[in-house]
Amino acid sequence: MSIDSKTIRAVIRGRVQGVSYRAWTKKQADRHGVAGWVRNRPDRTVEALFSGPAEAVETLLAACRRGPFAARVDGIEVSETDAFKGQGFEIRS
Template sequence: MADRRREVLTRVYGDVQGVGFRAWARDQATSLGLAGWVRNEADGSVTAQIAGLDEAVSTMIERLWKGPVGASVSRVDVDELAVQHALIGFRIIA
């Protein structure tokens, strides 16, 4: 089952805007071979949809709890999604 795919929608709360969180998340996801997107939300949180191998997605969720230097993460919500296989690459949504 090491090659099982997983897709999640995450919401990261805390001081996560204005600290390079989206670019950091894109770089982390790319290094893990993940696909998806990341965007800032009006309430100050950051949302990311992440798809890839289960182990890589789990690693990315762990990294979201830490964030980049300057971020202070207070909560990460994770919702499991049906795997769609449609996401290619990882991008920042403005």
């Protein structure tokens, strides 16, 4: 990864399951050219990995703080992680 690239893991809390949050996140990631994945967790949170140009990752993270129309985001825990080795963005189950 180049010096201006960034990879983060985010755990999103609130009303984020059953409101198309994962599909919305994929659309946002594709729009911003960010790779990675998003998945629901058993504890009713959503976990995501975002990797790409630092500015695009930060823009996507800011969008995730708002979420789609039906969601209510109460908070996001963010941690930096190793570079994502895949390509594109996927919804995982």
